[in-house]
Amino acid sequence: xxxxxxxxxxxxxxxxxxxxxxxxxxxxxxxxxxxxxxxxxxxxxxxxxxxxxxxxxxxxxxxxxxxxxxxxxxxxxxxxxxxxxxxxxxxxxxxxxxxxxxxxxxxxxxxxxxxxxxxxxxxxxxxxxxxxxxxxxxxxxxxxxxxxxxxxxxxxxxxxxxxxxxxxxxxxxxxxxxxxxxxxxxxxxxxxxxxxxxxxxxxxxxxxxxxxxxxxxxxxxxxxxxxxxxxxxxxxxxxxxxxxxxxxxxxxxxxxxxxxxxxxxxxxxxxxxxxxxxxxxxxxxxxxxxxxxxxxxxxxxxxxxxxxxxxxxxxxxxxxxxxxxxxxxxxxxxxxxxxxxxxxxxxxxxxxxxxxxxxxxxxxxxxxxxxxxxxxxxxxxxxxxxxxxxxxxxxxxxxxxxxxxxxxxxxxxxxxxxxxxxxxxxxxxxxxxxxxxxxxxxxxxxxxxxxxxxxxxxxxxxxxxxxxxxxxxxxxxxxxxxxxxxxx
Amino acid sequence: xxxxxxxxxxxxxxxxxxxxxxxxxxxxxxxxxxxxxxxxxxxxxxxxxxxxxxxxxxxxxx
Numbered sequence: 156x157x158x159x160x161x162x163x164x165x166x167x168x169x170x171x172x173x174x175x176x177x178x179x180x181x182x183x184x185x186x187x188x189x190x191x192x193x194x195x196x197x198x199x200x201x202x203x204x205x206x207x208x209x210x211x212x213x214x215x216x217x218x219x220x221x222x223x224x225x226x227x228x229x230x231x232x233x234x235x236x237x238x239x240x241x242x243x244x245x246x247x248x249x250x251x252x253x254x255x256x257x258x259x260x261x262x263x264x265x266x267x268x269x270x271x272x273x274x275x276x277x278x279x280x281x282x283x284x285x286x287x288x289x290x291x292x293x294x295x296x297x298x299x300x301x302x303x304x305x306x307x308x309x310x311x312x313x314x315x316x317x318x319x320x321x322x323x324x325x326x327x328x329x330x331x332x333x334x335x336x337x338x339x340x341x342x343x344x345x346x347x348x349x350x351x352x353x354x355x356x357x358x359x360x361x362x363x364x365x366x367x368x369x370x371x372x373x374x375x376x377x378x379x380x381x382x383x384x385x386x387x388x389x390x391x392x393x394x395x396x397x398x399x400x401x402x403x404x405x406x407x408x409x410x411x412x413x414x415x416x417x418x419x420x421x422x423x424x425x426x427x428x429x430x431x432x433x434x435x436x437x438x439x440x441x442x443x444x445x446x447x448x449x450x451x452x453x454x455x456x457x458x459x460x461x462x463x464x465x466x467x468x469x470x471x472x473x474x475x476x477x478x479x480x481x482x483x484x485x486x487x488x489x490x491x492x493x494x495x496x497x498x499x500x501x502x503x504x505x506x507x508x509x510x511x512x513x514x515x516x517x518x519x520x521x522x523x524x525x526x527x528x529x530x531x532x533x534x535x536x537x538x539x540x541x542x543x544x545x546x547x548x549x550x551x552x553x554x555x556x557x558x559x560x561x562x563x564x565x566x567x568x569x570x571x572x573x574x575x576x577x578x579x580x581x582x583x584x585x586x587x588x589x590x591x592x593x594x595x596x597x598x599x600x601x602x603x604x605x606x607x608x609x610x611x612x613x614x615x616x617x618x619x620x621x622x623x624x625x626x627x628x629x630x631x632x633x634x635x636x637x638x639x640x641x642x643x
Numbered sequence: 644x645x646x647x648x649x650x651x652x653x654x655x656x657x658x659x660x661x662x663x664x665x666x667x668x669x670x671x672x673x674x675x676x677x678x679x680x681x682x683x684x685x686x687x688x689x690x691x692x693x694x695x696x697x698x699x700x701x702x703x704x705x
Contacts (some may be wrong), residue, residue, distance in 0.1 A: 292659050296678045322679075373654055421674045434647045435661040435673060 157382050158359050159405040160453060161219075161266075161521045166232055171200055178206045178412040181219060181287040182296040183318075183454075190222055190458050199462050203453070205602060207285035210296060215285040217408060217454045223360050225462040230470060233361040235385055243489045249474030250594070251366040257381030259388040259401075262498075267391035267404035273448040277393070281410065281443055285357075287456045290426035296320040297425060298410075299457040302329065303353040304339045305400055306373075307346065312336055313366045313376040315467070318354055318410075318441060319422040328422040328440040329414065330433070335372060340414060340439060349413040351400050353393065354443060357407025357455045359384050377401075395444040400464045407455070408448040414439040428468060430460035430497045449539065460497060468498025472525055474481040476502065479524055484517055486510075491540035492528075495589035500529045503540040508600050518597030532598045537611070549600040552611075558599075646694060650687035654680035658689075667692065 156161060164172060179185040179622035186204060192200065201223040209215040224230060227241035236250040264270045274280070286296035298318040305311050319331040329352065331337050343350040355362070365383025370376060381388045389403040395411045402409055418440040424432040457464050469492035478488050488505040494500045502521050506513060521531050534540065534549045600606060624631055648674060650697035657677035661684070665671060672681040684690060 233681065292676055294674070421671075424676060432660065434645065436665050437657075437671070 157389055157405045158361075158386050160357050160359055160407055160455070161529075163233065163361075164203075164220075164360050164591045167201065167229070171201045171226070171229060172203060174203045175206055176205050178214070179204055180208045180212070181285045182210055184288055184291070186219065186221060186456070186633065187288050187458060189287045190461065190463075193222075194225075194458075194461055201225070201229065204285070209285060210282035210322075215283060217283075217285055217448070217452050218513055219285045219287070219456060220453050221287070221456045221458055222463045223455065224364070224466045227470075228467065230358075230364065230466050233359070233364060234383070242440045242491070243473075244280050245470055246473030246490065249364075249368070249470045250366065250477045251472055252382045253478060255376035255382035259381055259390045261401070262391050262393050262404050263438070265451065267389070268407045268449045269402065269404055269409055269447050270394065271450050272448050272452075273394050275444070277324075279410075279443050279446045281327060281446070282324050282445075284408075285454060286320050289459060290432070292424050292426070292432050293318055294421070294423050294425060295322070296479070298327075298354060298356060299361050299459060300354065300356050300455055301501060302336065302390070303355060303402065304336050304350060305378075306339050306448060306620060307342050307348075308373065310375050311375050311377050311401070312370075313338060313355075313380060315363075317422070317425055319425075319591060321420065325414070326420075326444045326475075327410075327443065328420045328438050329437050329441050330422050330425070330436075335370075337371070344416040347416055349415050349569060350439070351396060352412050353400070353402050353415055354410040354441075355403060355406050355414070356409060357453050358405065359386070362388075363455070364470065365468065366465050368389075369471070369475055375401075387487070388484070393445075394447055402447075408441055408452040410441075411441045411445040411447070412441040412442055425491065426460050428459050428464040429497050430500070455459070459537045462494060465494045465498040468492060470498075471496070472498065473643070474527070475523060476504075477523060480517060480520060483520075484513065487517070488536040489540050490548075493543050493546075495543060496530075499527055502528050502531045504531060504533045504547045505538055505540045506601065507536040507537045509604075511605075514599035514601060515532070515597055518599075522595050523599070528595070530598065532600050534600045535602055538600075546600070549554075549602075550598060550602075553601045553602050554598055555603070558591075645668060648684065648692035650682075650684060651689035652678060653682050653686055653688045654678050654682055656688060663692065 173594050183429045202221050204219040207215050207219045225533045228238035231238040231241045232247050236244050236248045288296045301313055303313050312335045314333040314336045319328045329609040340350050362380050368379055377388050389404040391404040392398040393400045393402045417439040418438050422438050423435045425432045472492040473490045474503050481487050486507040488507050495499055519532040520530055530548055538545045538549045647660045648663050648667055649658055649660045651658050652675040655678040658675055667684055672683055674681055
């Protein structure tokens, strides 16, 4: 049995996956309206909408799954980590898997679940999908999942990019923004060739999470994603290009299409992962060639800018920074990119026995490694970086604002991302950059060591371990925020 | 920092914003997300294209 989305869903507890049977109109904000209310109640189940409408108002043939990533416990399950340890252990698992690769295996089209149904030509109508319009100022309904492209050299790149509905059954617009897929489009256009593209709308959640791993140009992302899923990916020839372009055999639903050279259209605004709208811009047009899907296919969507999208920024930063920094800083303890920054703009770092100057040094390297991070707060190892209250306590208590707070408007490697939709200018990335100022900060919030300074109050650890809450206050030990909101 | 400009749709008066470098003077009609009207930036009912102050300059003395 392959590791696919259905296998993952079977692993979840009843309170981790809830189902909505009533009809909802995703393109009229009805899905995000429900998710926002759950989030306001601090409830974060994965939600399966069994009867969403399509773009024509009729019943879509597909179910819609949103919020799968909204709890780190579920991210732990995705990556094969004990969900009882959802914080640093998940970061380390991401770090390990980023460095691994499993060669994919090929299965015949007839054995590929994603080819159980094939729509081509006029039947390949993207209007039948339950696309979500998320936010009030959004351009329109959009697909939020990953794309596969293949470079002219032959390697596969898998990255997130939004695909916008154009009120046209066979054309969409792809809001490309990552370095590698932008390069692939540029190289194809230079050669006068269309760029082949496959939008993967449902797979094991680790497949999508692994796509944010920072691979070098030329790496085969399918091999990396096998490591994330935990077994070699099964690939099968696409229905459009055969074995010249392989697609994930165990995906739920995919769109095969091409980006004709130089063809652009408008897309955005869209409420991005940093909780700001991306500005309207020009991006490549996707001409749909085929839609293929499993029986009872489930389409995934990400509730962008809310808890559902945070792990794509936070777990990536935590894991990648560990890989980059832990040899240079053997006393590096843990790293967290908090939800309050949407997993985008901030990093909290804890250090054991920190040495003079280390806070600024590690902070500078973090800012150079991730150009979107605006603020690094460095704390001691007794501060839990996954508990923001503790980090802010250290900041309010320990930071000498005269010495421990450094900003700099001239950090190396300022934003230089180029889009496929742009000319040769060095324009910064949309959305994220809307609030990404030139100056960035490193805050030393470690306890002063160079003069007599007070001590943080603590209850003795031995007594904490001896006095079990459930022995004295039965029921008080249950987690308050995990209230079932429905039933499978 | 990316420069944007806000427009008020001449048809429905709803506001949205666009990438300045790509769309302000490109002669391309914008698309209103609310009513799908197409219009050039200079046809907007209102336009806000103020730029931010340059970053990285020293803070003024208190």
